[in-house]
Amino acid sequence: MKKTWFKWAALGVPVLVIAGCATYPDPATTRRVAEKMVNESFTAPAPALLKRLAQDKSQQICSKIGGAQLTQEEAAEVARLARASIKYPPSGKLVGDWKRGDKLAHDGAGDRIQRGRLEKRKENGGLCQNCHALAPGEINVGNVGPSLTGYGLQRGTSDSIAKLTYERIYNAWAYSPCSNMPRLGATGHLTPEQITHMVAYLIDPQSPVNKK
Amino acid sequence: MPNLLGGIAASALLFLAVSVPAQAADPLAVGRQMLAEDNPGELWIEKGKTLFYEKRGPRGVSLEQCDFGMGPGKLEGASTRLPRYFPDTDKVQDLESRLVTCMVQLQGFKREDVIRRAISPGGSSGSDMEALALYITSRSNGMKMNVSLNHQKEREMYKAGEYLFFRRSGQTDFGCVQCHGDANKRIRLQDLIHMTSKQGVQEVVSTWPAYRGAHYVVRTMQWRLYDCFWQMRLPELAYASDVSIALTTYLHYQGNGAVTRVPGFKR
Amino acid sequence: MSEPMKIRATLQGDVADVRILMMHPMETGQRKNSKGELIPMHFIKNVVVSHNGKTVLDAEWTQAISRNPFLGLRVKGAKAGDKISVTWIDNKGDKRTDETAVAAGS
Structure with a gap:
């Protein structure tokens, strides 16, 4: 007790001054400190x-504090960068195998780091089931994301739907800047080929997503 | 004649039949209430108490001289004011990093050893840190979270934590807010606490440390933050790191007023 | 070297509502460790609960019961201050007894 008193008395004046002058750092300082x-x-x-x-x-x-709104310029910039990032499979075929897409959609594993090791599997999971309803x-x-049940039934199987679906999975921010959805293709979490299978899983009439 | 009890479900049903009143319309709520009333995590409170008062480490002393912000060995209410600035380390510290400080400086343990053993493997009998963190927090059960931001470093830590909560990175483009920024959301069947609401953040800060059913041990806030970064596909959050303390400062201050009730129970 | 149980016994009329938390690995013997080796069976085989020395529950458990098990029971004819004692024995021969007094209900 006595020691503490002495310590505080010695620090007394400067501590009080600091307490009295405590301010919240400005955003630039916070950014520097946090980074x-x-x-x-x-x-x-x-x-x-x-x-x-x-x-x-x-x-x-897209890291705005407190969910602050994007300005028009910011939204446009994010969308532009997203669109520019989109890469298509070399074959040009955007609709793959829905059975493989089904597996990927339900796979939430891959590429995590724990106890000094990287979780490397044959391929990364699509993570879809984590956030989206899929087959009924x-x-x-x-x-967390909207339901994808009946996705193909609602939209059909046209080339433009296939392209739109492919692009939304590859980089959702091309359509919804700063959406909560990961830019799965653009960040490299998924390959273009994997995405074609997920497109098929969503739009193929035979896929469980489109069964009643 | 020995009774053969088939499983935990059997004893739970035995209870259900006799002790649950007529309005048992929601079995999930009944189950949650049962878990809250008889939480295996409570077994670690005694363990933590024993560890706290035991003379341990190379110096053979207890943790009674450890100052958690209210004076050496004063535990009631201490966890409700953490994280806070400590003049002796000139840092803002949370409960777990403060325990590390005391285990090293008072008891003579090596810092690397304390940190390496802080988080126990699932299914083990738990770590000393987990038991101690639970015991100390339980001494504030019934008391309200009461973090203040008076010191310059506390304010910096808080602002940094706020910044980090919204900071998106990695191949998932996740910051905390992507999962914890809306009400009534869940990943698969795991409910996501809405941390940008007062009610949600109060729920968070009042229920850690918690018994993690799937791991059969008590888990702490340091573990929880580590686990979030793991599934966000980001590198490993270091134990008692500044990022962990900044986020904890942000959440605890936002959760001021929450009534401590530990151990919590998580899936 | 086992950890103490947590026993609560609260009177409700003339019935003691007894709730017991035990810390025990309850290994089934079927799990494998990270090296692929089977982790040996280690589980509570028998639980006896007595009221003022008289056995009221004698249970045979198997591997089916989870780690850190919970047991709840109600004992008729109890009074405040009565002794509730719980003993478990596991397949390795380890034994543990803890007891508590029945607390008056609110």
Whole structure:
């Protein structure tokens, strides 16, 4: 008790002054402080993996504090960058195998880092079931994103629908800047070929998504 | 004649039959109430208490001289004011990093060892840190979260935590807000707490440490943050790192007023 | 070296509402560790609950019961201050007894 009193008395004046002058840092200072923390607070089995923490231009725009609105210019910029990022499979065929898409849509694993190891499997899962309802009757499905049940039934199987679906999965921000949906193709989480299978899973009339 | 009890479901049903009143229309709510009333996590409170008062480490001392912000060994209400600034380390610290400080400086443990053992493997008998964090937090059960931001570093930490909550990165383009920014959302069948609402963030800050049913051990906020970054496909969040303390400061301050009730129960 | 049980016994009329939490791995013997080796069986085989020394529950358990099990029961004819004692024995021969007094209901 006595020691504490002495310590506080010694620090007394400067501490009081600091307390009295405590201010909230401005956004630029906060950004600098926080980014320094990011650089110092993570580990990974390989230095290249630490790059996952770096933000690209779109992510920076889309990280608005408190869910603040994008300006028109910002939204346009994010959409433009997203559209420019879209790559199609070399074959040009955007609709693959719905059976493979079915597997991918229900696969939430792949590419995570734990205890110094990277979770490397044959391919990354599509993660769809985590956030979206898919085939009717499935219970274990999320609702962070809109339901995709009956996707093909509602939209048909035209080339333009296939292209739209492909692009939305590849980079959803081309259509909805800063959407909560990951830019699965653009970030490299999924390959163009994988996305074609997911397109098929969504629009093929034989797919469980479009069964009653 | 020995009774053969087939499983936990059997004993649970035994209970259900006799102790549940007529309005048992929602079985999930009944189940949650049962888990809240008889949470295996409570077994670790005694364990944490024993560890706290036991003379341990190379220096053979207990943690009674550890200052959690209200004076050495003063535990009632201490966790409700964390994270906070500590003059002796000149840092803002949460409960777990403060325990690390004391285990190293008072008891003589090596920092790397304490951190390496802090999070136990699932299905084990749990780590010392998990038991201690639960015990100390339980000493504030019934008390309200009461974090203040008076010191400059506390305000910086809070603002950094807010910034980080909304910071998106990695191949998932996730920041915390992507999953925790809306009401009534879930990933598969796991409900997502709406942390940008007062009610949601109060639920978060009042129920950690918690018994994680699937892991059979008590888990802490440090573990929870680590696990979020894991599934966001981001690198590993270091234990007691500044990012973890910043996020905890942000959430705890936002959750001020929440009444502590630990151990919580998670799936 | 086992951890203490947590036993609560609350009187409701003349019935004691007894709730017991136990810490035990309850290994089934079918799980494998990270090296692919089978983790040996280690589970509570028998639980006895007594009221003032008289056995009121004698249960045979199997691997089907989960880790860190919970047991709830109601004991008729109890009074505040009565002794409730719980003993478990596992397949390795480890044994643990804890007890509590019945608390008056509110």
